[in-house]
Amino acid sequence: MSIYKEHEYKKKFDWRLWKRLIRYMLPYKKYMAILIVFMITLAGIDAVFPLLSKYAIDHFVIPGTTEGIGNFLIIYIVLIVVQSMNVWFFITTAGKIDMGICYDIRKEGFQRLQELSFSYYDRTPIGWMMARMTSDTSRLADIIAWGLVDLVWGGAMMLIIMGIMLYLNWKLALITLSVVPVLVILSIYFQQKILKYYRRVRKTNSRITGSFNEGITGAQTTKTLVREEENLKEFQNLTGTMYNSSVRAAIFSSLYLPVVLSLGSIGTGLALWLGGKGVMLQTISYGTLVAFLSYTVQFFDPLREFARIFADLQNAQASAERILSMIDEEPEIKDHSEVAYKFGNILKPKTENWPEMAGKIHFKNVSFAYNGGEKVLDNFNLEVKAGESIALVGETGSGKSTIVNLACRFYEPTEGEILIDGVEYRQNSQLWLHSNLGYVLQSPHLFSGTIRDNIRYGRLEAEEKDIVRAAELVNAHHFIMKQENGYDTEVGEGGGKLSTGEKQLISFARAILADPRLFVLDEATSSVDTETEKLIQDAIRKVLEGRTAFIIAHRLSTIRSADRILVIKNGKILEEGTHTELLEFRGYYHKLYTNQFMEEQEAELLMA
Numbered sequence: 201m202s203i204y205k206e207h208e209y210k211k212k213f214d215w216r217l218w219k220r221l222i223r224y225m226l227p228y229k230k231y232m233a234i235l236i237v238f239m240i241t242l243a244g245i246d247a248v249f250p251l252l253s254k255y256a257i258d259h260f261v262i263p264g265t266t267e268g269i270g271n272f273l274i275i276y277i278v279l280i281v282v283q284s285m286n287v288w289f290f291i292t293t294a295g296k297i298d299m300g301i302c303y304d305i306r307k308e309g310f311q312r313l314q315e316l317s318f319s320y321y322d323r324t325p326i327g328w329m330m331a332r333m334t335s336d337t338s339r340l341a342d343i344i345a346w347g348l349v350d351l352v353w354g355g356a357m358m359l360i361i362m363g364i365m366l367y368l369n370w371k372l373a374l375i376t377l378s379v380v381p382v383l384v385i386l387s388i389y390f391q392q393k394i395l396k397y398y399r400r401v402r403k404t405n406s407r408i409t410g411s412f413n414e415g416i417t418g419a420q421t422t423k424t425l426v427r428e429e430e431n432l433k434e435f436q437n438l439t440g441t442m443y444n445s446s447v448r449a450a451i452f453s454s455l456y457l458p459v460v461l462s463l464g465s466i467g468t469g470l471a472l473w474l475g476g477k478g479v480m481l482q483t484i485s486y487g488t489l490v491a492f493l494s495y496t497v498q499f500f501d502p503l504r505e506f507a508r509i510f511a512d513l514q515n516a517q518a519s520a521e522r523i524l525s526m527i528d529e530e531p532e533i534k535d536h537s538e539v540a541y542k543f544g545n546i547l548k549p550k551t552e553n554w555p556e557m558a559g560k561i562h563f564k565n566v567s568f569a570y571n572g573g574e575k576v577l578d579n580f581n582l583e584v585k586a587g588e589s590i591a592l593v594g595e596t597g598s599g600k601s602t603i604v605n606l607a608c609r610f611y612e613p614t615e616g617e618i619l620i621d622g623v624e625y626r627q628n629s630q631l632w633l634h635s636n637l638g639y640v641l642q643s644p645h646l647f648s649g650t651i652r653d654n655i656r657y658g659r660l661e662a663e664e665k666d667i668v669r670a671a672e673l674v675n676a677h678h679f680i681m682k683q684e685n686g687y688d689t690e691v692g693e694g695g696g697k698l699s700t701g702e703k704q705l706i707s708f709a710r711a712i713l714a715d716p717r718l719f720v721l722d723e724a725t726s727s728v729d730t731e732t733e734k735l736i737q738d739a740i741r742k743v744l745e746g747r748t749a750f751i752i753a754h755r756l757s758t759i760r761s762a763d764r765i766l767v768i769k770n771g772k773i774l775e776e777g778t779h780t781e782l783l784e785f786r787g788y789y790h791k792l793y794t795n796q797f798m799e800e801q802e803a804e805l806l807m808a
């Protein structure tokens with residue numbers, strides 16, 4: 201279950217937040233202005249129809265003539281046509297604003313996710329980020345665009361109707377509208393209740409998404425550990441809370457509507473009663489009374505809308521807070537402004553200023569702790585010559601991956617410094633380092649797409665012959681050609697359609713094609729068949745040629761291809777040297793060798 205805590209969100213309208221959101225609306229201000237004009241026209245014409253009825257009653261129905269009805273009909277039809285066009289235009293315009301804003305926010309969020317460091321991903325569940333990028337952004341954009349539509353339409357409608365009513369008969373108007381203040385007070389009460397439960401629903405929903413995501417991505421693990429029942433229980437707890445809050449929100453929502461309707465009816469009743477008396481006394485025309493009755497109904501419509509918009513806006517505010525909290529997140533690893541100025545950023549790298557990398561790496565008194573935890577490395581020192589390959593061995597949790605991740609600047613030292621080619625690496629851009637880096641992970645990640653796409657992932661401009669040469673060099677060509685569509689074979693999500701060994705070979709091809717100065721391999725312990733094993737070994741040897749490399753190795757053959765072996769224990773170098781030197785030393789490596797590698801070697805001898 202996710203241990204990530206949703207933080208509490210403020211209840212009141214946060215003007216500062218909305219002011220910030222205006223930035224996203226600015227590019228669409230022209231569309232918004234057009235939309236406002238459309239909506240006011242729409243409301244204006246809507247409000248004219250009862251006046252037409254009044255005219256028809258007073259001039260045609262009561263006198264019982266049809267004189268002049270032709271012109272009347274023409275006006276009526278023209279208004280209906282204009283109104284339909286209006287509706288079509290406002291829907292397309294609001295749609296454009298909605299899509300545009302949604303796209304802009306997602307783009308910004310995605311960009312930020314690209315920049316954020318490993319440590320952010322350590323503490324943030326994927327499901328949370330997904331929810332921000334999908335449902336929250338679309339909700340926000342939706343409400344900005346369509347909320348504007350409803351607000352302007354409703355506001356204009358009520359003002360115009362009020363004006364017309366007062367103009368027609370101000371006394372009757374004031375009496376009919378006397379229910380409005382009561383309605384406003386009740387609306388505020390109900391909305392606060394509805395909001396409270398809505399907010400609870402949203403929060404639970406967010407946690408459910410998180411738990412859902414973990415449930416799916418961890419399904420295999422769950423099954424093997426027979427945790428289905430517990431997970432289900434946890435899930436049911438969450439959905440139970442969700443259900444309760446949803447039901448309460450629904451109860452209040454459903455009570456609210458009848459209340460508005462009854463008050464509206466009281467208003468209408470007042471109009472009918474007093475208006476009817478007026479008609480008897482002939483102080484009010486029939487037409488006016490009918491118009492009045494329509495207006496009282498029309499008047500309460502937008503009021504109900506307002507209540508909904510208000511709730512929507514509060515929801516949107518919660519969405520906005522979460523999205524902005526993600527967009528505001530500062531990457532912990534960031535180039536200093538002078539560095540960024542000189543070497544450019546992700547969007548505009550100034551590659552012409554980038555130095556050539558030789559690949560000398562120097563850890564100088566490096567200490568490191570993850571997210572303020574305990575020190576994993578304490579005063580660690582290591583010098584790696586350009587082109588040298590280093591194998592790291594040691595128990596699980598000894599700090600091998602940490603050392604390598606620091607060298608790659610996925611994390612930065614808490615104390616001390618790391619020099620590349622004699623220069624502290626924070627004085628160069630991250631991008632420069634990463635563009636010189638080839639990384640093959642413990643469980644190599646392939647992206648859904650073809651084998652070809654995956655090989656050229658780090659060098660999109662690579663030509664077909666380079667792709668094939670890279671694949672041949674790492675012995676991947678053969679198995680690729682055996683696939684149904686060769687290089688055009690789809691690998692499935694995460695490369696799921698290929699075996700681990702095949703995925704490794706493809707990631708080696710990817711690394712070779714990108715031709716990095718630094719190469720890192722976090723080798724998997726998972727066993728592959730002896731045939732593939734040989735291919736992988738051969739591939740590793742070729743990739744290592746002429747590159748500075750860190751290999752975290754579990755297989756003896758890989759370790760032996762390295763120029764130097766480091767035995768790591770509790771973040772310190774316990775032993776170092778070549779394979780033979782370390783065996784002669786008869787320390788930890790010797791023990792590891794005799795325990796773990798003997799079998800491997802025997803197997804190898806048997807094979808030979």
Ligand SMILES: Nc1ncnc2c1ncn2[C@@H]1O[C@H](COP(=O)(O)OP(=O)(O)OP(=O)(O)O)[C@@H](O)[C@H]1O
Binds near residue numbers: 596599
């Ligand atoms: N992302 C992380 N956040 C917090 N602590 C971490 C993180 N990664 C590793 N650690 C801790 O740092 C220590 C060193 O871990 P590291 O991953 O470097 O070990 P390792 O030698 O690579 O182990 P293995 O052979 O299992 O891959 C461990 O105690 C581990 O719990």
Ligand SMILES: [Mg+2]
Binds near residue numbers: 600601722
């Ligand atoms: Mg590791």
